[in-house]
Amino acid sequence: MTLRSRSTSARPGSHHETDHLLAKKARVKPNPLPKFQLAVIYAIKLTLPIAHTQAMPYYNVLIGKLAASEGADTGYYSGVMHSVASVATFISMFVWGRLSDSWGRRPVIFLGTAVTAFFTLGFGLSGSLAGLILNRMLAGFFHGITGAIHSVVGELCDETNESIAFPLYDIISALGFVIGPLIGGTFENPAKRWPNVFSSPLWHKYPYLLPCLISSILSAGAALLAVFVLEETLPAKQKHLIADEEPAVVGTSSDSIIDLHEEDVKPHSVKELLSIPVLRAVFASSSALGFAGSAFNSGFILMAYTPLEQGGLALSPSQIGRALSGMGAVSIPLKLCMPVLLRRFGTLNVFDFAMLAWTACFLSMPLASWVAQASGGAAEWASVALTLFLSRLGCLAFSIIMILTRDHTPGHASLGTANGLAELAQSLAGAAGPTVI
Known part of the structure; x- marks a missing residue:
């Protein structure tokens, strides 16, 4: 397969820059994708949302227990920990x-996944609010490798198949949002659920260690994939350069090559x-x-945990886990429709629709709280399902x-920086979301 670099990449000073964003691309037959390497990077990516979301079902329960022992406010520290993680990721x-x-x-992906495994395990062994805050801060810092993972995907595809x-x-991220909460909701407090198997005092002292251990093992597996299976996609770091009168080409996998221009070797500032x-x-x-997503994630979990008389939904950790897993499952068919939606309606129109869905999502949250207080039962779950569905849109x-970001970055050599800037902007706004909520 041949993956050729963009013929219309945005360049500093180009008078066509804005036109490129608005231009409608001609429909062409997609080039084949390097399936094996994409599968590898997708598998690595899967472990990040699992590590991040496995704590969601019991997150506020754990904070509540520690806060009660220290005379602190659960909602305040829940927001602080979300914000600390977002700020660290932002940095x-x-x-x-x-x-x-x-x-x-x-190297960046290996380092991030290996350290994520360490701090995920450490989260399950935390015994104080200060320890949790420090853990979330350091874990958030190494969660920032997502920009490098985005770049690998961008370098394995081209303009004909990027919409796939x-x-x-x-979808892999959505799958992580399904698996992570299921792990957390299913395996939290194993000494209480399966006392004959988990009878050791360790499981009584650290009731949330088991889901953290499972997630940590998955992250360690991702680190091994990064070392032994994943191929380097940064053109300047690839081993086999072929000199020619045409732009050079570089192998990214056994079935793909990428054109190597000067802009693919020297990154822009x-x-x-x-x-x-x-x-x-x-x-x-x-x-x-980033602001919308972060505000919803922390706001919904806090609302789900909060008692009815305080305007919440009063859901248990296992119920929160099932709700979040259902939310992730809904994302999968929606994202499978995206290639068709992007071709049919255009990139910017779909983006505008998605941002409007966030407005409807936040407006639906007070409705869910009102329904929970008024009737509960099936009506409450229907209102929760509506809120979660709108968030997935x-x-x-x-x-x-x-x-x-991929389409308008001038060359592959700057793709990591551009993705980092996009993620940085997203994370900076995301740090404000939980605090505002």
Whole structure:
């Protein structure tokens, strides 16, 4: 298979930059994708949302127990921990993206997944609010490798098949949102659920260690994939360069090659990237999306945990886990429809629709609380399902941000930095979301 670099990539100073974002691409037959390498990077990506979401079902229960022992407020510390993780991710996004443009994608991905395994296990062994805050801060810092993973996907596809590769990539994230809460909701407090098997005092002292251990093992497996199976996709770090009168080509896998232009070897500076109007617009949109997603994630979980008399839903950890898993499951068919939606309605129209869905989602949350207090039962779950469905429509925008970033970054050598900037903008706004909620 041949993956050729973009013929119309945005470049600093180009008078066509904004036109490219608005232009409707001609329909062409998609080039074949390098399936094996995509499967590897998808498997690595899967472990990140699992590690992040496995704690969601019991997150506020754990904080509540520790807060009660220290005389602190659960809601306040829940928001603080979400914000600390978002700030740490924000700080690291650009750093990891830039490093992946110089070190290569594989070293950054290996380091991030290996350290994620360590801190996920540490979360289950935390015994104080200070320990949890420190853990979330450090885990958030290494979660910033997502920009490097985005870049690998961007370098394995081209403009003819990116509308397939990126939605599939987002489906993997959605699958992680299904598996993670199921792990947390199913295996939390195993000494109480299966006392004959988990009778050791260790499981009584650390009731949330088992789901953390399972997630940690998965992250360690991702680190091994990054070392032994994943191939380097950064053109400047690939081993086999073929000199020719035409632009050079570099092998990314056994069945794919990518054109190597000068812009694919020498990365642009941050100032040069920010001088491109269309990239600035993409980063601003990424920021708005990050705020919406982060505010909903922390707000819904807090509302689900909060008692009815305080305006919440009074759901148990296992019920929260099932709700979040259902939310992730709904994302899968929605994202499978994305290639058709993007071809039919256009990238920007689908993005606008997704952002409007976020508005409807937040408006539906007070309705869910009112229904829970008024009737409960099936009506409550129907209102919760509506809120979660609207949030998944909003999350379609995340795939589009990745597509726009790839399409308008001038060369593969700057893709890690551009993805880092997009993630940085997203994470900065995301840090404010839980605090506002």
